Amino acid sequence: MQFSAAQIAQLINGKIEGDPNASVGSFGKIEEAVKGQLAFLANPKYEEHLYTTGASIIIVNESQELKQPVNATLLRVPDAYTAFASLLAAYQEIEAQQLTGIQEPAYISKTAQIGDKAFIGAFAYLSDGVVIGNQVKIHPQVYLGKNVKIGDNTVLHPGVKIYHNCVIGANVTIHAGSVIGGDGFGFAPQADGTFKKVPQIGNVVVEDYVEIGVNSAIDRATIGSTIIRKGAKLDNLIQIAHNVEVGHYTVIAAQAGVSGSTKIGNGAMIGGQAGIVGHLQIADGARINAQSGVTKSIKTKGGAVTGSPAYDYTSALRSQVVSRNLPEMEKRLKELEEQIKQLLAEKV
Amino acid sequence: MQFSAAQIAQLINGKIEGDPNASVGSFGKIEEAVKGQLAFLANPKYEEHLYTTGASIIIVNESQELKQPVNATLLRVPDAYTAFASLLAAYQEIEAQQLTGIQEPAYISKTAQIGDKAFIGAFAYLSDGVVIGNQVKIHPQVYLGKNVKIGDNTVLHPGVKIYHNCVIGANVTIHAGSVIGGDGFGFAPQADGTFKKVPQIGNVVVEDYVEIGVNSAIDRATIGSTIIRKGAKLDNLIQIAHNVEVGHYTVIAAQAGVSGSTKIGNGAMIGGQAGIVGHLQIADGARINAQSGVTKSIKTKGGAVTGSPAYDYTSALRSQVVSRNLPEMEKRLKELEEQIKQLLAEKV
């Protein structure tokens, strides 16, 4: 698709400076963009690129001053970055919506129901009783187990696997390779040192507007549901164990893990590679620093922790600073011991 | 499938209280269950749900007292939870065993051998020389490289990938997205700063009754075999490097990693996100705490460690407690220094 400066100006309500017929078919960074690309300049620090870029159209801030002539057509808006981002979002939306229909070969059970304008990619597998909403995009090589439900407008990227009975809301995005509904890790130790598997018969419920990254794992509940609540955002390679609940609009960064039955409140932020042990309560708005190991519930709303084991952020930071001086502290301690020894000796 | 209270009572050896013809088709948590569902009550703390649940049949402890009338049919057994769990296991077993045959399209080499009552899902790929035992379930989108052997009753969930020459035992379960037999990470540094790949020509051997979670990675040996011994249980997103051995009935929690050539004994327990460096020996029954970084062999049977770097559990815990008081300790040290300074000054 090609767009003219005039068309784009209309979409973002921008003021044209230069050739309104200049046209672009893709996006680029201003320092790398070539002819036929659209770029933006938000930070005046990078102004120099305005004069050297190959971009055909550039979105700039209203306030941007020019010290030299510019080859590209400029589109002036109050906030260049926001205008650029919304343009991209619109473009991707259009592109995604064009994807509809069923590609062959796909495996679709006779009892599966598929909504209007849905897309089912080749090598996708829809088991008995699957229900797919309207405008859902099931990309190639996705697996949906028995009775899986997928809400309207949801996008499952290539190779996503969803086990039986899991329920995915509307406007959800799950990235390639993530697995929803694998068995929770439950094995009862037996007297002879072996284990008996505890059947995992619950499911996973992923509510509306959730986004889940690449190759993450969200296990089904032993009984009941593992729940990812509305609008939560999970990054790549994350582990969510059985019966966990993640609150509304909580954000979890890559490679973090949450153990069984822990409940995380709304609007919490969990850093990368953090771990949370099982059966805890994490308050709304909690801040868990990257690589923390959380072993106790966080009861204070907005409470911040760091360290492994994790505790109060401010205290932990102070201890970390002192801990770097430990060898010097030990030296001071030794000196004191010497001095006291001498003082005591002199006394005698 | 529908089951009557009378049928279930027979299976779990329970005493019927109420309508023996009440029937159920699925399971639910007592607080959420609806008509047609089976629930259980094990913890007397939740007794109130007995009177409000929509469940049609409820398994309860023999000893359960009733303060109000109950709509559902009750089945009394010595231990409600155990009865419920064994019922579920039986149900899942029946359901799984019904799955047989080959779905089209699958890619099956002419030299692959497939046992009795096996299931091969659509889009599965069986290379030359693959041997599949009886009642094995190869779910959709699984990949089996050349000469892979799979023992009887083993279940490979959707999207599992097993590289050439790997050997999987009987009664093994591998969850979606796990990869068995990827190349070990071996690169010989060259004088010019580049690397030469060390060919990884061994394999992976997974013994009977092992369970492996979602999106885990078990690398093939450089030479010989990476071995996961009988009954070991590995959770999601775990890394097992080349030439590692994991002992019988050892349990490894999610996101833990074991580096090359380390040998882990039998009955060990390794916490989530723990890491073990290469070429170590970990004794039978060792306990490695979550997020530990193990840099030395654990020689004592049942030895417990924590921390990064990890050391003796009890000592490490003591140090962690003191380390939280470090800022206060430094203050005390400073005070002492002041006092000594004064004492010494007065002496003069």
Add this chain to the structure above:
Amino acid sequence: MQFSAAQIAQLINGKIEGDPNASVGSFGKIEEAVKGQLAFLANPKYEEHLYTTGASIIIVNESQELKQPVNATLLRVPDAYTAFASLLAAYQEIEAQQLTGIQEPAYISKTAQIGDKAFIGAFAYLSDGVVIGNQVKIHPQVYLGKNVKIGDNTVLHPGVKIYHNCVIGANVTIHAGSVIGGDGFGFAPQADGTFKKVPQIGNVVVEDYVEIGVNSAIDRATIGSTIIRKGAKLDNLIQIAHNVEVGHYTVIAAQAGVSGSTKIGNGAMIGGQAGIVGHLQIADGARINAQSGVTKSIKTKGGAVTGSPAYDYTSALRSQVVSRNLPEMEKRLKELEEQIKQLLAEKV
């Protein structure tokens, strides 16, 4: 394929001792090898196996002395291990090169271009505009999004997923289940506590001779490119966030993670489960210890750090040693306090 001792001797320039017609079809460890297998003995410590092995041909060091008769044919070379490894590499190369053609069913867009002697496995998916170089091996169940480019001789193992517009160089190897080009994790917090997705419209560029392990995740840039430079080696389950750059011949061990926009220099080594926060600069040749949490740029070439938060390796190690003595240090501190208290009391 069967090879005679004479043929192998020629390939590795070895001196035959025994039957030149002895033949082998596979490789084995000397202590486990059976008839028809080739083994090697590099470490004289294991000499005993020479006399008991079932191997038909054994590569040994020129200098190897024999205390007993040996059944196998020996091939003497200056360095047995190197000869064995290069033989294996050659064997795997031959085997891999034999793999060509397109297996059915594969999904190949009419606008995809495929080079000479390429292999496309069954259930692979090639979107519009995909360009595949010569002798590329696309294994089964791989997904290539729109306009993905793959350079000559590159190998994509089963189930690899590459999103649209990503560019993979020549002689690259990507192992099963890895995902290249998933959306970067970018969400702009809104005043009402919800998030607005920041469109991720960049791509990933993987340069020549890179190897990426199993189930790793490399996210596409917000704008521009996430770049893995020539010859870098990434292990399994690694997270590379949007706009990261990994330098030439840098090595990253399993389960490590790099946050957004961080630039890692050439020839760096990053240990397993290490984490690096966003927007840092890591100098050439930096050494980051396993499980480190890097929160500040490393500016010194070859600088080594450890700990979480990470700092200078030598200092951190000293602090770690002292920190194990913390309970004892506190005791000493208490003693001093007692002594001083007494001294001060006596003064009065």
